[in-house]
Amino acid sequence: MIIYFASAAVAAVVAWSLVRYFKGQRRRAMRDVAEAAAVRLEDFGPAAALLEGTGLPFLVDGRAAIARLLLEFPREDGAKPYYFDYSCLLGSGKGQRRKQATLALFDFEKGAFPDFHVSAAGEPLDESMALEPVDMSGFAGFPEGVKLFGRDPEALKKFFKPEIAACFGEHPGWSAQGGGRWLLLYKGCELVSPAKYGEFIAESGKLAFNLA
DSSP states (O other): OHHHHHHHHHHHHHHHHHHHHHHHHHHHHHHHHHHHHTOOEEEEOSOHHHHHHHOOHHHHSOEEEEEEEEEEOOOBTTEEEEEEEEEEEESOGGGOEEEEEEEEEEEETTOOEEEEEEETTOOOOOOOSSOEEOOGGGOOSOOTTOEEEESOHHHHHHHOOHHHHTHHHHSTTEEEEEEETEEEEEETTSOOOGGGHHHHHHHHHHHHHHHO
16 A cells, blocks of 8 residues: 555645746747747736636636746737647536637727637637527538637627638638637647747738738
């Protein structure tokens, strides 16, 4: 029994050390990304108050949320972008799971997005902010497999005209949430490798301004 617990303790220490190593390795690689983009890299952020203030389900429905490795760009053309890694817990008991992704969050000064969630792969909505699945037959332009969730179908129809919906076909694999002045974009609900971070920034920026 003593040997068992000793082995378990050693395994826990090794696992903790590996997590610290890979986190440190990612941070070092992200320094290069920040230098190439000519912005500062912050260990943590955006601030919890800012994230909660967006009201976006992805950012308010989870527990034990952590936002790390922030690249904060200056406001340009009426929008301020934030790029960061985000992690939170969803569910409870045996159904509890950790969700993490690299996110692109845009604050548009004159944004007027309806409350919506676009799911690239059509997966069920994790969040519960009264967003309901929408009948896709009333929306033209979305690529096959994409699902739309929202609160006000009429507001969604006014916003997601065919040319707006078609943006998700031009940028496949991207999911989005919007509400008011805020727009959140992510791809595949996973952490973006530093080697592909430049592409992530460029493509998310194009999609964001197409939607706005």
